[in-house]
Amino acid sequence: MGYKIRCVRKSDLPAIVQIETLSHPRPWTLEDFEWEFKNAGSKLHFWVVTKLKDDLPLAYLCFNFVIDEIYIRNLTVGPSERRKGIGKKLLDLCCLWGKRKGAVRIVLDVRVGNYSAISFYRKCGFHLIKGCLNRTSRLMEKAL
Numbered sequence: 001m002g003y004k005i006r007c008v009r010k011s012d013l014p015a016i017v018q019i020e021t022l023s024h025p026r027p028w029t030l031e032d033f034e035w036e037f038k039n040a041g042s043k044l045h046f047w048v049v050t051k052l053k054d055d056l057p058l059a060y061l062c063f064n065f066v067i068d069e070i071y072i073r074n075l076t077v078g079p080s081e082r083r084k085g086i087g088k089k090l091l092d093l094c095c096l097w098g099k100r101k102g103a104v105r106i107v108l109d110v111r112v113g114n115y116s117a118i119s120f121y122r123k124c125g126f127h128l129i130k131g132c133l134n135r136t137s138r139l140m141e142k143a144l
Helices: 010-023 030-039 086-101 115-123
Strands: 003-007 044-051 057-066 069-077 105-111 127-133 137-143
Touching: 003 086, 010 030, 010 044, 010 057, 010 069, 030 044, 044 086, 057 086, 069 086, 086 105, 086 115, 105 115, 115 137
Parallel strands: 069 105
Antiparallel strands: 003 044, 044 057, 057 069, 105 137, 127 137
16 A cells, blocks of 8 residues: 655545544643644644545644754554655654754653653664653653
8 A cells, every 4th residue: 555745635634633642641632733733834744644445544744843852742553554655754754854954853742651662763773861850741852
């Protein structure tokens, strides 16, 4: 099956909310995603991975780019599409895009106890930032 990565459209939001709800214990709401969509532009970016055949969302990435740093706000792959390389492709494209724009690092928060996400990000070259731990999340970074 073929995939494509493109900017999110408003019509994608219901499917994205469904993926989010199936994927997270404290999911973002439709209003959260509508805010991301409305504010996407020069500093905030919102991408989606869709199937070529029907253009249905399978994964998405929201991130900020400010000065020389990318901050990943949300990267989620739908449960049925995990472990197929989609999240890595999306993250790799974000890294490549960031390098071309002059970013020197990517930063993200990952929930404490989300061991599969921590393992995924480590495999993608991220490491935990020492001293940046709170009760609910850990800060990770990757140099570009």
